[in-house]
Amino acid sequence: xxxxxxxxxxxxxxxxxxxxxxxxxxxxxxxAAKKETPRIHSSHVAIMKRGTTTVVTAMPDYQGSLEPFAxxxxxxxxxxxxxxxxxxxxxxxxLDSISAPRFHEFWEQDPCDPxxxxxxxxRNLKVQGSGFLGGGPVSGGxxxxxxxxxxxxTAKQKEGEYTITVLGEGESPIxxxxxxxxxxxxxxxxxxxxYLAQKTRFAVAEVDTKRIELIxxxxxxxxxxxxxxxxxxxxxxxxxxxxxxxxxxxxxxLVYTIDPEHRYEVKNYANMFPPTNIEIDFAAxxxxxxxxxxxxxxxxQKHPKTFLVEYAWNNEGCGKPCATEPPMIHELLxxxxxxxxxxxxxxxxNPEPPALTKEEEEAEKAMLKELKPHERKERxxxxxxxxxxxxxxxxxxxxxxxxxxxxxxxxxxxxxxEDPKFGTAGHVEGGVALPKGxxxxxxxxxxxxxxxxxxxxxxxxxxxxxxxxxxxxxxxxWGKSPPDYRGLRKTWITDDLARKSRTxxxxxxxxxTPLPALGLKGASQASxxxxxxxxxxxxxxxxxAAAAKGGCGCRTPGRTPGSPGAAGxxxxxLGLLASRRRTD
Numbered sequence: 001x002x003x004x005x006x007x008x009x010x011x012x013x014x015x016x017x018x019x020x021x022x023x024x025x026x027x028x029x030x031x032a033a034k035k036e037t038p039r040i041h042s043s044h045v046a047i048m049k050r051g052t053t054t055v056v057t058a059m060p061d062y063q064g065s066l067e068p069f070a071x072x073x074x075x076x077x078x079x080x081x082x083x084x085x086x087x088x089x090x091x092x093x094x095l096d097s098i099s100a101p102r103f104h105e106f107w108e109q110d111p112c113d114p115x116x117x118x119x120x121x122x123r124n125l126k127v128q129g130s131g132f133l134g135g136g137p138v139s140g141g142x143x144x145x146x147x148x149x150x151x152x153x154t155a156k157q158k159e160g161e162y163t164i165t166v167l168g169e170g171e172s173p174i175x176x177x178x179x180x181x182x183x184x185x186x187x188x189x190x191x192x193x194x195y196l197a198q199k200t201r202f203a204v205a206e207v208d209t210k211r212i213e214l215i216x217x218x219x220x221x222x223x224x225x226x227x228x229x230x231x232x233x234x235x236x237x238x239x240x241x242x243x244x245x246x247x248x249x250x251x252x253x254l255v256y257t258i259d260p261e262h263r264y265e266v267k268n269y270a271n272m273f274p275p276t277n278i279e280i281d282f283a284a285x286x287x288x289x290x291x292x293x294x295x296x297x298x299x300x301q302k303h304p305k306t307f308l309v310e311y312a313w314n315n316e317g318c319g320k321p322c323a324t325e326p327p328m329i330h331e332l333l334x335x336x337x338x339x340x341x342x343x344x345x346x347x348x349x350n351p352e353p354p355a356l357t358k359e360e361e362e363a364e365k366a367m368l369k370e371l372k373p374h375e376r377k378e379r380x381x382x383x384x385x386x387x388x389x390x391x392x393x394x395x396x397x398x399x400x401x402x403x404x405x406x407x408x409x410x411x412x413x414x415x416x417x418e419d420p421k422f423g424t425a426g427h428v429e430g431g432v433a434l435p436k437g438x439x440x441x442x443x444x445x446x447x448x449x450x451x452x453x454x455x456x457x458x459x460x461x462x463x464x465x466x467x468x469x470x471x472x473x474x475x476x477x478w479g480k481s482p483p484d485y486r487g488l489r490k491t492w493i494t495d496d497l498a499r500k501s502r503t504x505x506x507x508x509x510x511x512x513t514p515l516p517a518l519g520l521k522g523a524s525q526a527s528x529x530x531x532x533x534x535x536x537x538x539x540x541x542x543x544x545a546a547a548a549k550g551g552c553g554c555r556t557p558g559r560t561p562g563s564p565g566a567a568g569x570x571x572x573x574l575g576l577l578a579s580r581r582r583t584d
Contacts, residue, residue: 027060027241029073029202030191032182038064040244042252042498044092044224045236047422048336048402049259054233055336059092059224060241061498066218070182071162071205072173074195074237076229081166084203086158087224089213091334095256097324099311099406100493101274101292101456103285104321106435107481108464111473119434120480121321148393149386152330155338161212161223162205173202180206185243195237203227228339235421242413252498255407258335262424263312263452264405269420270306271407273446273454274299276431278513280458281523288458288492289500295507296410298518305415311406312428312452319455320432323491327404329397337400344399351395353387403427403452431455438476444513 027043039062046057058073075084109117167176174189192202205225212220238253245251257264265271274295284291299308313319318326333341341349356364364383368376409416430446432453440461446454461478481489507520514522 027058028056028237029058029060029071030185030188030240030243031060031062031064031069031071032177032184032188033064033067033069034182035065035067037183037185038062038069038244039246040241040251041219041246041249042254043241044096044254044256046092046095046224046256046258046335047233047236047264049257050336050340052232053228053230053339055226055228055339056233056236057087057092057224057226057335059089060222061215062212062220062222063218063246066209066214066220068182068209069207070177070180071207071222071225072177072240073203073205073225073227074240075166075201075203075227076231076233077169077199077201078231079166079201079203079227079229081164083229084164084166084225084227086162086164086205087226087334088156088158089221089223091156091331092224092256094324094327094331095335095404095406096254096495097493098318098322098327099256099313099404100323100495101276101288101310101458102319102321102323102494103280103288103458103460103492105285105460105462105481106440106478107462107485108475109477109479110482111464111468111475111477112470114474117477117479119320121319123480146386146390148390148397151393151397152328153333153393153396154330155333156330157334158223161208162225163208164203164205164225166203167201169199169201170196171202172196173204176202176204188243191240191243195240200237226336228336234423235419238411238419239416242411242416245412250410250412253407253409253411254497255409257405257407257422258315258332258402259405259424260400260402263403263427263454264407264422265309265425266307266407267421267423268418269409270303271309271425272299272303272306273428273430274308274310274456275444275513275515275518276446276454276456276458277433277442277444278458278511278515279440280460280512281510282460284458284505284510285460285492287505288494289497290502290505291458291507291510292494293497293500293502294505295511295518296408297502298507298520300410300415302518307420308408309405309454310408310456311404312454313404314451314453315400315402315404317453319457321491323493327402329393329400332400332402340400341396348395348399350388350392353384353391405452427452429453431457435459435461435478436476440476440478 027040027045031038031040040060041063042061044059048055048057060071062069073084104120165176167173172189172192174184174192177184203225207222209220212222214220241251280291296308300306311319315327315332318324329337368379371379409420427449428446429449429452430444432455433443433445435442440459442459462481464475481487507518509523511520512523514520
């Protein structure tokens with residue numbers, strides 16, 4: 001009934017079979033308004049698990065009237081009022097940016113430099129010297145302040161955007177909405193009925209439209225709603241969100257699972273690793289969302305009803321390269337770790353600090369010696385409390401190590417016949433191998449591993465261009481950008497997919513590595529050069545070349561050499577008009 005499970009093998013474009021299970025869900029609910037039917041274009045869902053406890057955070061986008069509306073969320077029967085809260089949007093946005101497919105540039109290292117090749121993610125980004133998190137004197141001595149003392153270890157909530165009412169078990173949200181003057185979308189009553197029969201509980205979040213963030217016109221970003229359950233939670237009511245599907249359009253689903261031991265995949269749909277570690281043209285760098293949208297459409301045509309497994313990594317890291325820093329402890333606590341902390345014994349939360357080393361004892365004595373006698377007792381007490389705080393926070397961080405998995409699906413009524421079921425899967429590694437040699441050979445294999453290090457990475461290469469002055473140059477060693485690179489040091493990712501074009505950047509025009517399984521032959525360097533699409537950015541990030549051409553440096557894949565851009569066409573038209581006037 002479903003497409004076979006697939007993964008990308010070491011042979012570019014070759015698909016093999018992988019037996020997997022899952023983790024996924026779309027927005028587990030719908031939206032009702034007092035006027036027209038609202039639309040949901042995309043949903044983000046975070047599922048955090050530990051033992052028998054599951055914490056779910058759901059965040060839809062919204063399009064519709066800015067008159068009052070309500071978000072209806074399906075919950076397990078034990079998710080009572082006190083278990084439902086609102087979070088800040090930034091926590092889901094961070095999961096998105098950490099795990100998104102990314103663009104990375106490799107630079108050929110100086111052929112005359114015999115030193116080892118260093119990668120962008122191996123740069124030393126630590127603050128040097130005393131001060132911010134690097135440590136500084138407490139007073140008068142050489143003792144450094146432990147960085148753990150600066151950590152934010154408080155879970156964050158958001159108040160004011162919603163008024164949340166959790167209905168009784170078996171109580172219909174349709175009746176409740178009607179009593180409050182809301183009009184349920186067409187088909188809502190029939191969609192809700194089977195869930196009520198399964199003793200699903202519903203929460204209704206009435207939205208204060210003055211407190212939501214608008215993103216243009218009638219579209220808004222809603223804050224995430226979080227709940228937790230201690231019941232088995234392996235099927236999420238995704239299909240409820242299709243009540244608000246845009247006419248004739250598809251909905252975007254991004255799921256982030258956070259588990260201390262496992263990666264996740266979908267059990268009742270096919271799973272597939274998208275092509276990773278392939279070479280693409282520089283033109284896609286700042287338009288990764290458009291490129292990936294088009295590539296995703298191609299994948300869905302070839303492999304319908306298939307979830308993409310785009311990322312799996314331990315939260316101590318975030319990829320190679322990282323688009324942003326790994327999840328911080330206060331973010332993990334906000335997404336659900338605070339619930340897990342409720343069952344941790346006090347002696348585990350507050351362990352005894354380790355004994356001071358001989359060097360630490362001597363440093364502390366030297367510091368205390370400089371103080372007046374009446375100050376020493378208070379300072380010793382303060383130092384002991386600091387040591388206890390550091391020990392407690394180190395233990396907290398150690399307790400909350402997880403594997404973050406990202407799953408992605410694009411769905412409508414035709415390709416989501418049942419709610420996804422999720423479960424654990426084995427760890428994998430992929431998208432991290434480094435290129436070698438003139439042909440930039442690099443493995444695109446996704447293979448089993450002892451811990452997950454999977455990322456969806458798209459590469460671009462900058463060969464060495466300056467004159468080589470040494471007698472024995474070592475060519476084609478790929479690593480970080482040169483010290484004189486003046487471009488923006490940023491990792492571009494596939495963000496905001498629901499609002500990005502699906503046709504303006506075509507994968508066939510920018511994918512250089514052949515992917516036969518997707519029907520992509522691979523754009524040759526010659527055709528890219530002829531189309532003015534694959535220009536090396538150079539040390540200045542492409543700005544100098546743009547100035548030399550008299551343009552902005554923007555390139556459209558497939559444009560013929562010398563063909564005018566929009567500005568050129570305007571100048572050409574003005575020239576023809578002036579010529580005509582002189583003729584007249």
